[in-house]
Structures are given as C-alpha cells and as structure tokens.
Amino acid sequence: DQQVKQNSPSLSVQEGRISILNCDYTNSMFDYFLWYKKYPAEGPTFLISISSIKDKNEDGRFTVFLNKSAKHLSLHIVPSQPGDSAVYFCAASYTGANSKLTFGKGITLSVRP
C-alpha cells in the first residue's frame, strides 16, 4: 500500500524554466511533508518541508505547496538549473511518529542546458 505516491517517474525541463514535481498521499494522519534531493550513490539531502497548518513554504528557488483537501503537494523550482538534475523524493510524517518518514518512489528531474 503506497501511502505516498509520486506517479511521474521522470521530468525533463529546460534550464531557466519552472520544474513542478508532484506528490500525492493517502494517509490523513500525515501532517508534515518533506522533499529530499538525491544524487546517484549518495544519501538524500533535505531540501524543504511544510507543515499541514500551512499551504505554502518558500526557500529561495524552491517552493512547496500543500493542498490538504486534495492530499496533494508539489515542489516548484524556479528557475531550474542543470545542477538541480537529481532524484527528488517526497516524504511524509505525522506528529508522534518519531520522525519516521514514509517516502514516495522518487522523480528523476533532468534540467537541459
């Protein structure tokens, strides 16, 4: 049972354009959502997060939007850069879970120069 879903396995965008990475979840208990970026043969690095009491969180070129009613979140990267090319994982957790994260399968983002 996939509680966090990243239905698009890959995304290719032109440098300078916007990248939109989508994520859906099914567990209503989730109240904290995170995005991680992963390069090959390395561990994931934390990118940005959002609490369920918010609908938007912004950090530089990265913005995460949360739509609780639709159980959907998205990561926007503007402008996209070639160094953003990586696998992006959506993850979710809930209060009292001791930071245990449920991950999606990941999206491979390719930014073309």
Next chain:
Amino acid sequence: SQTIHQWPATLVQPVGSPLSLECTVEGTSNPNLYWYRQAAGRGLQLLFYSVGIGQISSEVPQNLSASRPQDRQFILSSKKLLLSDSGFYLCAWSVGWSTEAFFGQGTRLTVV
C-alpha cells in the same frame, strides 16, 4: 555541527554470508536513528528505528536485525544474506520531535 558516518560505501557479499553495516553520528546526543533501504526502482523504505540505546523497532519483517550498543552508534546485521537483501542502505538521524531526518552517504550492497 552534526555529521553522520556510514561505512562501507559499497559491499559485495555472497548469499549466506553475514552482514554488518555501521553508522555513527557526531555532534549530537540521544538522536533518533534509522535504517532505510532503497531497492532497485523503489522508494526509501524504513527498516528499523531507535529512540535510545538498546531500543529497536522493526518496521517490516525481514532477514535483517539492528542494534544500538551506544548512543550514537547504529548497526545493521544479518546472519545469512539473501539475494533479495541487495539494495542501497541508508542510515539517518533526527533529534527530538523534529521531523527532518538527515542521511548518511549510504552503502550499496550487492548479494551474489
């Protein structure tokens, strides 16, 4: 600052052999520690987590075990590896109720 060390980076082991992967965290006390696995074509799956010395919770039934002999040391083990144990193993830590977890560099395990 906090750092996490995980070794080895790659490992090739025959079926039926034992396994021991080690993870240590520096710069923090009483962290929550986690072992995740990424199998080919799949997301990261939580295998074990620990909130203190000697306290281990298993998330999925499997051929592996975990131990926490010291506050900042987390060990993943197996007595006899299976082919299906191949994957990318990641150690992670977090502090208190914070929900950001920080990952090590990972170990690529290939069971042959």
